[in-house]
Amino acid sequence: MHFGSGMADIEQEKRRAAARSLDLVRDGMCLGLGSGSTATIMLELLGERVRAGLRIRGVPTSEASRCLAEQWGIPLTDFDHVNRLDLTIDGADEVDHDLNLIKGGGGALLREKIVASVSDQVVIVADSRKRVQQLGHFALPVEVVRFAWKPIAVRVRQLGCTVQLRCQPDGQPFETDEGNFILDCNFDRIRDPRQTARVLDAMPGVMEHGLFVDVAHVLMIARGSQVEVYER
Numbered sequence: 366m367h368f369g370s371g372m373a374d375i376e377q378e379k380r381r382a383a384a385r386s387l388d389l390v391r392d393g394m395c396l397g398l399g400s401g402s403t404a405t406i407m408l409e410l411l412g413e414r415v416r417a418g419l420r421i422r423g424v425p426t427s428e429a430s431r432c433l434a435e436q437w438g439i440p441l442t443d444f445d446h447v448n449r450l451d452l453t454i455d456g457a458d459e460v461d462h463d464l465n466l467i468k469g470g471g472g473a474l475l476r477e478k479i480v481a482s483v484s485d486q487v488v489i490v491a492d493s494r495k496r497v498q499q500l501g502h503f504a505l506p507v508e509v510v511r512f513a514w515k516p517i518a519v520r521v522r523q524l525g526c527t528v529q530l531r532c533q534p535d536g537q538p539f540e541t542d543e544g545n546f547i548l549d550c551n552f553d554r555i556r557d558p559r560q561t562a563r564v565l566d567a568m569p570g571v572m573e574h575g576l577f578v579d580v581a582h583v584l585m586i587a588r589g590s591q592v593e594v595y596e597r
């Protein structure tokens with residue numbers, strides 16, 4: 366945690382990390398477009414480059430990012446037309462020293478993981494608060510089918526976490542772009558992210574979870590006026 370950073374400083378960090386990631390974008394690329402507030406800034410800056418003549422196409426990781434991309438004039442495509450992406454730029458909720466991530470704070474983890482999985486390069490952009498020694502302080506989002514969310518929640522709880530169904534301000538369950546529910550799972554510490562990911566992967570009814578292990582290739586994390594770049 367970067368104590369002493371106000372919200373304006375954090376916004377600046379997000380902007381710096383997002384701007385740096387665009388150095389990797391080349392004419393003709395097909396991009397995965399991330400979700401969340403840092404990815405939103407990236408989309409705004411990418412839109413500026415498109416208006417200046419950059420020719421790219423993007424596959425958004427959420428309906429929210431699709432709307433933003435359209436708003437910024439970024440040409441879009443989809444998996445009916447492309448099988449691979451050159452580069453995905455996305456945010457994260459937590460990043461450890463092996464570049465393992467928790468994602469899904471915004472609920473877009475399923476599409477985010479699919480898009481990342483077909484990308485030649487996955488770049489994570491983040492502010493300084495996101496770097497952690499160990500994943501798990503941020504509640505791990507687990508996307509589950511609505512049909513059996515309660516028994517699935519019981520099984521997930523047996524992993525040693527507390528589980529909460531994500532709800533909207535009106536008290537109704539939050540629904541993902543794919544029509545599923547999200548369980549926010551508070552582990553405090555996830556000692557072995559790879560093993561936890563394996564167990565969740567094997568659980569019927571779990572559509573996806575926010576543990577991204579061996580997915581990110583590059584982390585661009587802003588700290589004050591600097592952007593630190595780490596590669597896996």
Ligand code: A5P
Nearest residue numbers: 401402403456469470471473
């Ligand atoms: C969206 O579902 C998430 O995975 C985001 O990428 C993540 O929550 C980071 O969002 P911020 O950039 O808003 O912190």
